[in-house]
Amino acid sequence: MELNERSRTRARRMRTPAILYAVGLLVALVAFFSLGNRNFLSLYNLNTIASYAAILLVVGLGQMCTILVGGIDLSVGGLMSFVAVVFIVSLKVVGYWAYPLCILIGAAFGYLNGNLLTRIRIPSFIATLGTGGIMTSLALLVSPLPVDAPAARYRMLQVVNGAFLGVGNLLVLTVLIFAVFFVILRFTVIGKSIFYVGSNITMSWMSGIDIVKTRNFAFILSGVGASLAAIFLACGQFGGDPTLGRVYVLSSIAAVVVGGTALTGGAGGPVNTLIGAFVLSVMENGMNVIGVNAYFQQSILGAVIVFSVFLTFDRSKISTVK
């Protein structure tokens, strides 16, 4: 009946522009900024853009998993702060084991978030708001002030800071991480289940998909993504800053949403987040290059997010928008 027609056209409108809008935006921004300043396209500047995009991409890929499954992770900031500090501190104690340790912390924390949703049934945005706050304070408890990596351990940071055949390890690792996420989401059963659950959780449940396992997994991936991003940042800064994560809650959501992944879940993917991360990086870099006030940038970012959500939100899924 009428409902069928309406949602058909809406669905059609939804899928096609999402990624085109993102790519179009990226191209437009690059054109705009390079006209504003010749140095925008210099190799050095492009490297800066790529490095920041890499961080956004890694944490964004994790965030994307929770959004795809229909939730959201507001705790990435707190987790990143915590991991950054713990990573540096544990370098002294366990050396190279700091890497797997911190990744494990991220996974465990993600699992906790997942269970708060799947077993205790607290909506993800409140649960992660709470756990994020807890992690923020834990980070400060471990170290109220930024802690520097001991010079003796600098070579351990080379895993991230070094270069491989002339290309920075950071970029290589990011490409690898992207590939892993891509493979998981496209080619594994549980990865594909994330899409099904996000698209229609009732149907997924009735079809026998293990929605508890799937959603927990999505949150674990988010925790891993956030902790990897934190490790990268800590290496690059040669130290752990307990307040470093604060900005990334907003930025990770932005990277996901601006790339065209719908907040409603079930639509989007790693390529969208890749484009979104670059859009954001280009925006920040470009605004700096042409001299826009740093704080005003946050306003613009906020507006871009709201607009992207407006475009991609699948209203046919929800009869009453709360």
Next chain:
Amino acid sequence: MSGSAVYALTGITKSYPGVVALDGVDFSVFENEIVGLVGENGAGKSTLMKILIGLVQPDGGTMILRGSPVSLKDPADAIRYGVGMVFQDGTLVPNLTIGENLFLCHENGFEKLGFLSSRAMRKAAQALLRQVKVPDDVDTPVAEVAPAARQMVEIARLLWLSRLYQQRNPILILDEPTTVLTEGERDTLFAILNEIKREASIVLISHRLQEIVENSDRIVILKDGRNVTEVAAASARIDQIEQEMVGHAFSADRYREEEQREPGSREVLRVDGLAKRGFFEPLSFVVREGEIVSLVGLVGSGKEEVCRCLNGLSRADEGSVSLGGRKLTPGSPGDAVASGEGHIPIDRRSEGLALGMSVAENVNLLVLGRLRAGGLVSPSRERKNAEQWIRECRIKTPSAATLCANLSGGNQQKTVIAKWLSSRVKLLILDHPTRGVDVGAKDDIYKLIRRLAQEGIAMVVMCDTLEEDLGLANRMLVMKDGKLVDEVACPPRRKPGPRDIIGLIV
């Protein structure tokens, strides 16, 4: 019951894509009467009522209310004319109290300088509750009030609103009011209705013919969207009404009866002493391979809940469900699916498909594990599987990558069926498989069902019409008021007619 009608509808027509709901129906309500409205599922009763209260606009026909032609914009409009309906699900807001619900959105009379006078409202509410004999306190949240009382509160509200809008002889429409009531509550309800009759008219929709005959003044019977006849209750006989309700032209080819096969001997589904308090009493039955068993009964017979228990969507209180000899874990759809059970849900859009995903993705959902090569899902195997089943089920789609939201209802339904077929189910539960599907697709679906039976898949179906149930089934299980009352064999070419069955159901 004299003179002209308070509300007269003439020649009402209403169609939806693929189906004619009402085809020139006449319906009138006179002063101070109780009119009973009966008909099978799909006869057009609910569509007619929705038009009466302005929830739906008719395509054609005239509506004359209180002497003047009207076109009702919405139910609020109807209320202003003194026409209101009490729905089965209830429209009271659960967290508000009885008193708050009674006067919701019409509190002007009680307002003084912007504030509401609780004393005045409480007094008025108590008076209303007394009239409908509701014992609960006015300040009780509706969520804590029994369904019977909730219904009376809704009636009280409608009566009060009519008085507010100064409409004489309000018309109250009650949709299956007795399904949730006990014996005693039913008597109370009808006693009150008889009192209310002195100042209002009531339209009573019920499948319980006994009640209708005992409590109405006049009975209107609908069938296939048309008037059949109208009888005075005093002289009505139940079996006569039953006969009028059914009796469509029964064409044997429509359901491909010649393809109906004898079931195999192996048992696929065994239901043992299954019961759920408040829904259905202990019942047992068996379905064999290749057998199509139809579960029939009216709304409230418990058949829907039985199917939910079979699927693992609901937990039964007693008894067990076994598939292929293995007992299913109650309340776990995952276990049911893993054991080889499939489910074509009644609402394919919200329960059957991921609309935002492609046809291929939906078809492959259950078999991703099998489509793996070296641990990872292989895109070429995905494509092959999807293409195979699109072909086999004749799904009309521009490509396998088209979003399901862009398919027609019939093709969406075929996608749902393809999804389960591809996973090699042993038992399939079909819940109204051709609802909202056009004629051409219906035939394809009947073909598919016959093929499934040939391949040895057992099926339990619940159809839109008695005719469809009879046409498809090898055997029919009849449920009434929560009990399994009869089992009827439906051999091809010697099938019982709907008239034979209807007496068992109502």
Next chain:
Amino acid sequence: MQRLTFLGAARRWFRRAGISGQLLSLLIVIAIFAIGTKGRFLSAANLQVILSLTAIPAIIAVGLHQVVVLGGIDLSVEGVVALCVVFVGLLLQNKLNTNNVGLWIIPVTLGIGGIAGFVSGVCNTRFRIPSFIATLGMSWILWGLAVYVSQGQTVALLDARFQGIVTGTVLGIPILAIIALALVLLLQAVQDHTRFGRYLYAIGGDEVLARQAGVKVEQIKIIVFTVAGLFYGLSALFLSTRLGSSQAITGNNLLFPAVTAVAVGGVALTGGIGGAKNAALGALIVTALNDGLILMHVNPYAQDAVNGVVLVAAVALTIDRRKLGFIK
């Protein structure tokens, strides 16, 4: 499964108990800290501090909770307060410029807050953007504007007119607390005794049914968001004049305690339950809790962790699972 039934029973008790659950919790908190600080917690001076510190979070929580009753959430307070505070800094008598608008600052802050709330409400109703994104986005946008307008500077305030109100006491009770109490009582009266109140709870209870009954859902929602904004604006005025200075980051760290206060007070996230008195009581409990933690010299960073745990627990206990089906 025993754990679940205990949780279920506790949950049911909390939901039925009106504010008695919260009063009990408050008593428990007071008892714990009275013992823990060997009575210092109950000193007249400390109680005055608690009341004075509760006032502003209470005003914010009372503004916020109505959005929650509707079934949404309002995350915009930090941005709204930031912008209002910055304007206070620029327009009230201050060290930076020669402006001296005096009492006219009241309509200015209320105006900014109200307009922000109004826009959030319109985004939620007309453009169908979920409240948490609309208000979160509003917060970010306003915060950025605030920093931009203030150039990141801190401005010292010189106006004496408000000093009296924000620091004064009457019979030992801080005037701010009295103002907060008056606002709570006013809003509670509106919720209990006006049509608006009934419509508010109807929407929270079942929006579809409420609309069917004739409730003008969009109108009510926009009003609720606007009122929330007004409350945030008012709190910004009090906050900055009490601190005697204005900077964009004044608004930071206001959201978390406010949401916690609302949840702890018994306002269910699912909507339809809980009133102004719940929100205010929740603010009192949270403030008392944090005050006690400070008195007992608990590490300040651990306090956030405690608040986080309290928030999650409060939500877990008050949420109506029947309404949520599959939770996201």
